[in-house]
Amino acid sequence: xxxxxxxxxxxxxxxxxxxxxxxxxxxxxxxxxxxxxxxxxxxxxxxxxxxxxxxxxxxxxxxxxxxxxxxxxxxxxxxxxxxxxxxxxxxxxxxxxxxxxxxxxxxxxxxxxxxxxxxxxxxxxxxxxxxxxxxxxxxxxxxxxxxxxxxxxxxxxxxxxxxxxxxxxxxxxxxxxxxxxxxxxxxxx
Amino acid sequence: xxxxxxxxxxxxxxxxxxxxxxxxxxxxxxxxxxxxxxxxxxxxxxxxxxxxxxxxxxxxxxxxxxxxxxxxxxxxxxxxxxxxxxxxxxxxxxxxxxxxxxxxxxxxxxxxxxxxxxxxxxxxxxxxxxxxxxxxxxxxxxxxxxxxxxxxxxxxxxxxxxxxxxxxxxxxxxxxxxxxxxxxxxxxxxxxxxxxxxxxxxxxxxxxxxxxxxxxxxxxxxxxxxxxxxxxxxxxxxxxxxxxxxxxxxxxxxxxxxxxxxxxxxxxxxxxxxxxxxxxxxxxxxxxxxxxxxxxxxxxxxxxxxxxxxxxxxxxxxxxxxxxxxxxxxxxxxxxxxxxxxxxxxxxxxxxxxxxxxxxxxxxxxxxxxxxxxxxxxxxxxxxxxxxxxxxxxxxxxxxxxxxxxxxxxxxxxxxxxxxxxxxxxxxxxxxxxxxx
Numbered sequence: 001x002x003x004x005x006x007x008x009x010x011x012x013x014x015x016x017x018x019x020x021x022x023x024x025x026x027x028x029x030x031x032x033x034x035x036x037x038x039x040x041x042x043x044x045x046x047x048x049x050x051x052x053x054x055x056x057x058x059x060x061x062x063x064x065x066x067x068x069x070x071x072x073x074x075x076x077x078x079x080x081x082x083x084x085x086x087x088x089x090x091x092x093x094x095x096x097x098x099x100x101x102x103x104x105x106x107x108x109x110x111x112x113x114x115x116x117x118x119x120x121x122x123x124x125x126x127x128x129x130x131x132x133x134x135x136x137x138x139x140x141x142x143x144x145x146x147x148x149x150x151x152x153x154x155x156x157x158x159x160x161x162x163x164x165x166x167x168x169x170x171x172x173x174x175x176x177x178x179x180x181x182x183x184x185x186x187x188x189x
Numbered sequence: 190x191x192x193x194x195x196x197x198x199x200x201x202x203x204x205x206x207x208x209x210x211x212x213x214x215x216x217x218x219x220x221x222x223x224x225x226x227x228x229x230x231x232x233x234x235x236x237x238x239x240x241x242x243x244x245x246x247x248x249x250x251x252x253x254x255x256x257x258x259x260x261x262x263x264x265x266x267x268x269x270x271x272x273x274x275x276x277x278x279x280x281x282x283x284x285x286x287x288x289x290x291x292x293x294x295x296x297x298x299x300x301x302x303x304x305x306x307x308x309x310x311x312x313x314x315x316x317x318x319x320x321x322x323x324x325x326x327x328x329x330x331x332x333x334x335x336x337x338x339x340x341x342x343x344x345x346x347x348x349x350x351x352x353x354x355x356x357x358x359x360x361x362x363x364x365x366x367x368x369x370x371x372x373x374x375x376x377x378x379x380x381x382x383x384x385x386x387x388x389x390x391x392x393x394x395x396x397x398x399x400x401x402x403x404x405x406x407x408x409x410x411x412x413x414x415x416x417x418x419x420x421x422x423x424x425x426x427x428x429x430x431x432x433x434x435x436x437x438x439x440x441x442x443x444x445x446x447x448x449x450x451x452x453x454x455x456x457x458x459x460x461x462x463x464x465x466x467x468x469x470x471x472x473x474x475x476x477x478x479x480x481x482x483x484x485x486x487x488x489x490x491x492x493x494x495x496x497x498x499x500x501x502x503x504x505x506x507x508x509x510x511x512x513x514x515x516x517x518x519x520x521x522x523x524x525x526x527x528x529x530x531x532x533x534x535x536x537x538x539x540x541x542x543x544x545x546x547x548x549x550x551x552x553x554x555x556x557x558x559x560x561x562x563x564x565x566x567x568x569x570x571x572x573x574x575x576x577x578x579x580x581x582x583x584x585x586x587x588x589x590x591x592x593x594x595x596x597x598x599x600x601x602x603x604x605x606x607x608x609x610x611x612x613x614x615x616x617x618x619x620x621x622x623x624x625x626x
Binding site for chain 1: 227229230231232233234235238438545546548549550
């Protein structure tokens with residue numbers, strides 16, 4: 001059984017009942033805030049590097065790009081390795097797991113006379129519809145070849161639906177080069 | 190050809206056009222900007238700061254932001270260009286007439302406000318009085334017309350055929366009618382003190398004899414000089430500060446309630462009523478409600494300034510410098526322009542005060558609002574009339590001791606009765622209507 005405590009409303013003194021003093025005090029506080037904002041000295045002006053009006057940053061002029069955390073999930077993009085070879089083997093796992101079905105891949109076979117014939121497949125086309133993408137990062141999680149990463153680009157804009165579909169060139173342009181061990185280029189395996 | 194017989198007509202038309210479209214409408218537009226900007230900086234935000242001169246439309250690389258000063262024009266254009274949607278279930282006639290009924294009374298009351306003293310136009314030597322209509326019933330005209338705007342809000346709420354809008358309309362109707370009583374009664378001491386209902390003459394009296402709430406000078410000189418205290422009304426002015434101060438507070442708070450401003454904006458309180466009486470309105474009809482509200486605010490502050498804070502007068506004896514003839518009391522030809530500037534400065538300051546109070550004081554509960562109007566202000570205004578009458582009586586020759594003593598006794602009995610009444614209503618209501626939360 002929960003214990004019920006009955007609280008009594010605090011009695012108001014005559015001074016409280018007149019209100020005018022309270023209103024004057026309140027007006028003083030609001031005015032203080034107004035003046036600190038006008039002079040750009042609000043909380044967060046220095047510590048957060050804001051514009052000085054509160055914690056607000058003036059977006060196109062001021063950006064938070066330097067402070068973006070390592071795990072920031074921006075636009076998904078394809079990456080190449082240190083020798084500019086594409087890592088994607090067109091396994092289509094990302095296409096299958098993508099919750100909003102934003103990814104569309106057409107696989108292409110690598111012919112047997114190619115020195116890297118053992119890789120077997122590569123993507124012919126690789127489209128990500130950025131209108132559908134929800135930046136969940138599941139494609140990055142599921143990729144066995146570490147070929148797709150979520151980069152820090154967040155301002156993805158376009159004036160038409162076609163412009164908002166990132167094709168393979170665009171994805172490699174955003175993704176760039178990613179250095180590190182990837183299984184499929186390991187000859188011992 | 191001599192067209193001097195047309196001058197009064199031209200003068201009136203010019204004054205109507207200039208004061209409404211040249212002064213008050215831009216002021217309304219920029220008080221919405223001031224509202225947004227001031228609320229922003231009070232809450233440590235930025236506020237409108239982007240809309241400026243749109244040079245990008247002309248092919249330039251960048252706009253000139255100008256601290257967002259063009260924002261009101263953008264808002265106006267938006268209001269005109271948006272779809273004017275009328276729901277099918279509304280009462281069309283009242284739905285259409287309601288926005289006009291809120292805006293028109295507010296503009297009509299501008300007619301009696303003295304914006305300045307006089308301007309003499311050179312070459313034709315024609316003196317223009319800077320009041321649209323120099324009526325001898327100024328404050329009464331304002332009350333009579335301003336109370337019409339309650340119809341607009343009530344019609345809007347009722348015609349919307351929507352229970353939340355209806356609540357807003359009913360609330361506003363009750364609130365405005367209640368506070369009109371306090372509004373009218375609180376002014377009586379002021380009118381008794383001036384013995385005048387013409388707003389222009391009231392201001393002229395204040396210009397020479399000290400502002401109602403700041404009697405630091407009179408016709409004879411400044412407060413520290415010998416001449417000031419030898420003036421016959423010097424002591425009266427200071428004693429009258431008691432009833433006039435009370436009248437000022439009651440009147441100002443009632444104006445807040447009458448214009449549906451915070452902390453009394455229950456008709457449009459968003460948390461309870463979605464948006465109040467204008468929920469169903471869009472585009473320019475919606476904007477008309479806002480124009481009406483802000484015009485009422487400007488008119489209200491103009492009345493407060495005219496009656497209590499010296500109207501267009503510069504104050505501190507500076508008005509004497511603008512007198513052309515001390516004996517006749519005639520103003521110099523350019524005096525009106527100086528006074529107009531002074532009046533507008535005061536209005537802007539008061540509008541900023543309105544906005545500051547809005548973002549300082551939280552909203553009242555509805556029963557608190559009604560209790561403040563009916564129990565506190567109504568009684569206070571009545572007692573105030575008595576106090577003012579007694580002070581004026583002591584200042585008048587020809588009264589013997591007996592009526593003076595009788596008046597004081599009746600004042601104390603009356604105040605006791607009123608306070609007792611107020612207390613009894615308060616406790617009776619308080620015992621079973623306190624909210625459980």
